[in-house]
Amino acid sequence: MTTQAETRIKTAGSKKSLQTARETWLFIKDDYINGHTGKAQGKPIAWSCAAMDKELFHCMGILPFFPEQYAALCATQRRGGSRDESVEKEAVRFARVAEQEDYASYICGYQRVSTGWVIHGLRTGEWQDAPIGGMPLPDMIVTTSCVCDVRVKWFEDMAQRLNVPYFCLDRPERIFEGITQASAREHEVDYYVSQVEDFLRFAEEVTGAKYDPARLNECLDWSYKTNDARQEILELRKAVPSPMGCADGFGTMYPGMYQLGTKRCYDFYVKLRDEVRERVKQGIGQIEDEWFRLLWYGLPTWYNMSIFNYFEKYGGVFVYEPAYNPWPWPPRRREDPVRELANRWLMLGTGVGNMVNSMLHDCQQYKILGVVLSYLITCRPIVFPSLEINHTLEKSLGIPTVTLEGDLVDERLFSEAQVYNRLDAFAEQLLQRAKKR
Amino acid sequence: MTTEFEKYVTDRHAAVKEWKEKTQGKVFGYFCCVVPDVILFAAGVLPVRIYGSTDKFQKVDGHLVPYGCRYVGSCLDLGARGVYDYLDGVVVPNTCDLIARMEYWWRELVPREKSTLAGMELCPYVVYINYPMKTTGPKVLDFYTRELQYFKQQVERGLRIEITDEQLNQAIAVYNEHFDLMNQLEELRKRDPLPISGKEAWEIEYASTLMPMDKHNELLKKRLTEVAKRNNTTPGMRLYLAGSAFDQVNARLYEIIEECGGQVVAEDISCASSYFESNIELDSDPVRAIAKYSLAVDCPRSTETCLVGCSHIHPQNRWQKTKQRIEGYRVRGAIYQIMNYCECRAIEYPHLRDNIQREFNIPVLHMEGDYTLEGLEQMRGSIEAFIEMIGG
Structure with a gap:
């Protein structure tokens, strides 16, 4: 795999349309401040990941931190907060540490960056020599089997290095062709319920905190309200002109992905929804003259979020990104909140057919003219279906796609000239199609 | 013939x-x-x-x-x-x-x-x-x-x-016989001097994934008797081999190692070796017994987590199995051939390498494979140097 170790890539943050999106950083910063303060006060800290039920942490007073999110944060920062482009990004520095330890360069960038930081911390003791002072160190590491293999092996590996208790919440990997499937098989639900119950016992043992179903119900109440608000936002984003693009979408995913089940998370999305609602009411779009609408498939290039504004000079806007978004959940089930969680998650499938069908659906719903496939070399579950998506969109809807190779957080794999060259050609193609309509 | x-x-x-x-x-x-x-x-x-x-x-x-x-x-x-x-x-x-x-x-x-x-x-x-x-x-x-x-x-x-x-119980009996026979083969591979080459042992294992097991057992019994009587020994530096999917393509590495003066005596190669580490325990419910056995297969992608009641103890499942595979084989070096994009093996490698070096005091060679004969051939130089280094 070729890397561009010696060249400095011109990367930048995105230009967001929404005020609430600009405030996400404060939300994140507060979490890190609270985490470090909490750690000093003896509050339990867990390291975990997306697709884990965050309400389980919140209902037990455990403060969760997320190595994948931290790796993304490292992709945006240079050492000591420097703005000097000759200073490499922190993500690159830590990825190098991992690679020197013989972790292959084709492994997920999230893994290399966070593991690199762990190795650096263990070697030097200088954990805070990292963006935002690093994550508070964990009392336990908790992962889930869904999404990808890497997150299981990576978390197991970190737990071994840090010598902290490790738990994997195993979730049956369901494969079906539809976008969601309301009914899981009974033994799959029973199994996931047993996994959550086992986790609760584990967390009680490690942290001394007590699980209280009433408290979990409170957290789930906040989650459901949040989910409703987020779904309304997704509905509003279908409007023409586009009121909220992918820069804002990715920029505001943190509270919903990582702090679900809290009032502050709910408040954040209510504010966001109100802002988007107002823009739709007033007909305010991301740009003044919207010619064509794009969808971003996959995860973002966290080191270069300005890519989401790239098409604006051509009259193009990214209007939707399927990653990180919620889906309509089954009704609340207060008498058995753990089973409710199981039913909620097991609606989702991970098969290729499932992802292809989702894309067909989303492209029609959001009036998409072209799709950018974020062809993340190091994120295999995302990249695997990309050629199938490409064929199917072209064949079924006549929607063209363009692929961009790269990593989530390691900008050495991003070829700036090639990427922008491809995007320019793609923009011309879409513009001509838009003018013919 | x-x-x-x-x-x-x-x-x-x-x-x-x-x-x-x-x-x-x-x-x-x-x-x-x-x-x-x-x-x-x-x-x-x-x-x-x-x-x-x-x-x-x-x-x-x-x-x-x-x-x-x-x-x-x-x-x-x-x-x-x-x-x-x-x-x-x-x-x-x-x-x-x-x-x-x-x-x-x-x-x-x-x-x-x-x-x-x-x-x-x-x-x-x-x-x-x-x-x-x-x-x-x-x-x-x-x-x-x-x-x-x-x-x-x-x-x-x-x-x-x-x-x-x-029918299930009869099939289980055939498979258990197979595991016993394969364990006998493993015991022969522990001998020094070595009576069977790594390539030959691999062929036996590989064939078991393609032919009816009862027939394989029959042939294996004869082969074991013959191997046990062999007077000619198989020379070479005794090595442990680990890596992804050693089918007939990747198995070329066995030959290259032998040509370089090495001999694989133990392995973890995602072929069938994880098979015969345990028998299928007979149970009143044979499907449950098969499930139990299948869960015990040592796959690099699987995980075990700390259990309630002893949450501080790391199961270290992959390391424990690796240790069992190396112990008793008088191995003097370990070779890891991990195929590109095989992330589960790639992530666990540094941890396993450190433990192997610490526990057995032997060197470890890591190579990235691409599932081509050319790629395997390119490894020849590194393997030669590695074996020479061990030999002093």
């Missing part, structure tokens, strides 16, 4: 087709060691492991991205080209991100006519098994037993047969 084992190594497709022609039996292909092939054997089906080849991809380039395991891509390409048309069914377990997706691609690229009732495909050509990622802990066995009951039912429906407990 070509032995029966070698016949399966040199042309497995012809050997399996010959079996099918002669017996008029059914053949199911499967991916990975965790698949409960014993259930298929009980059904009178010949279970054959799906392997790839060195052929250039012809059918899958427009579907599979280049950033995935080439071995799996090659298996699919052979399927799409009709090379595996003799298969009456394909079993896909959820054992890594790419293998799990073979459920989709095999259906799409190797199509068979579907027969549906009430919109449901009752006997699918491709059968998916949801293998748990976490192989220990409460309810894991219950869940997986249900999965295998469902799998058994799909096979029964597909073939219009019933697989009785008696």
Whole structure:
């Protein structure tokens, strides 16, 4: 795999349309401040990941931190907060540490960056020599089997290095062709319920905190309200002109992905929804003259979020990104909140057919003219279906796609000239199609 | 003279087709060691492991991205080209991100006519098994037993047969005999001087994934008697070999190692070695017994987590198994050949390397494979230097 170790890539943050999106950083910063303060006060800290039920942490007073999110944060920062482009990004520095330890360069960038930081911390003791002072160190590491293999092996590996208790919440990997499937098989639900119950016992043992179903119900109440608000936002984003693009979408995913089940998370999305609602009411779009609408498939290039504004000079806007978004959940089930969680998650499938069908659906719903496939070399579950998506969109809807190779957080794999060259050609193609309509 | 084992190594497709022609039996292909092939054997089906080849991809380039395991891509390409048309069914377990997706691609690229009732495909050509990622802990066995009951039912429906407990128990007895025989082979490999080469041992193991197990047992018994009596010894630096999917392509590495003055005496190669580490315990419910055995298969993708009651103790499942594999074989070096994009092995490697060096005080060589003979040939220089270094 070729890397561009010696060249400095011109990367930048995105230009967001929404005020609430600009405030996400404060939300994140507060979490890190609270985490470090909490750690000093003896509050339990867990390291975990997306697709884990965050309400389980919140209902037990455990403060969760997320190595994948931290790796993304490292992709945006240079050492000591420097703005000097000759200073490499922190993500690159830590990825190098991992690679020197013989972790292959084709492994997920999230893994290399966070593991690199762990190795650096263990070697030097200088954990805070990292963006935002690093994550508070964990009392336990908790992962889930869904999404990808890497997150299981990576978390197991970190737990071994840090010598902290490790738990994997195993979730049956369901494969079906539809976008969601309301009914899981009974033994799959029973199994996931047993996994959550086992986790609760584990967390009680490690942290001394007590699980209280009433408290979990409170957290789930906040989650459901949040989910409703987020779904309304997704509905509003279908409007023409586009009121909220992918820069804002990715920029505001943190509270919903990582702090679900809290009032502050709910408040954040209510504010966001109100802002988007107002823009739709007033007909305010991301740009003044919207010619064509794009969808971003996959995860973002966290080191270069300005890519989401790239098409604006051509009259193009990214209007939707399927990653990180919620889906309509089954009704609340207060008498058995753990089973409710199981039913909620097991609606989702991970098969290729499932992802292809989702894309067909989303492209029609959001009036998409072209799709950018974020062809993340190091994120295999995302990249695997990309050629199938490409064929199917072209064949079924006549929607063209363009692929961009790269990593989530390691900008050495991003070829700036090639990427922008491809995007320019793609923009011309879409513009001509838009003018013919 | 070509032995029966070698016949399966040199042309497995012809050997399996010959079996099918002669017996008029059914053949199911499967991916990975965790698949409960014993259930298929009980059904009178010949279970054959799906392997790839060195052929250039012809059918899958427009579907599979280049950033995935080439071995799996090659298996699919052979399927799409009709090379595996003799298969009456394909079993896909959820054992890594790419293998799990073979459920989709095999259906799409190797199509068979579907027969549906009430919109449901009752006997699918491709059968998916949801293998748990976490192989220990409460309810894991219950869940997986249900999965295998469902799998058994799909096979029964597909073939219009019933697989009785008696048939399952008979099949379990054949498989247990196989595990015992393979353990005897392993004991011979611990001897110094060594009576059997690594390549020959691999051939025996590989053939067991392609031929009826009772026949394999018969042949293996004879071979074991012959090997135990051998006077000529197999020279070479005793080495441990680990890596992804050692089928007949990657097995070229055994020869290269031997040509460089080494000899593989123990391994962890995702072929079948994880098989015979435990027997299938007889149980009143044979499906549950098979599930228990299948969960004990040592797959790099699986995990074990700290258990309630001893949450501070790391199970270290992969290291414990690696240690067991090396102990007693008088190994003087370890070679890891991890195929590109095999992330589970790539992530665990630094930890295993450190532990091997610490525990056994032996050097470890790491090479990245690309599932080509050229790539394997390029490793020759590093292997030569590694063996020379150990020899001093």
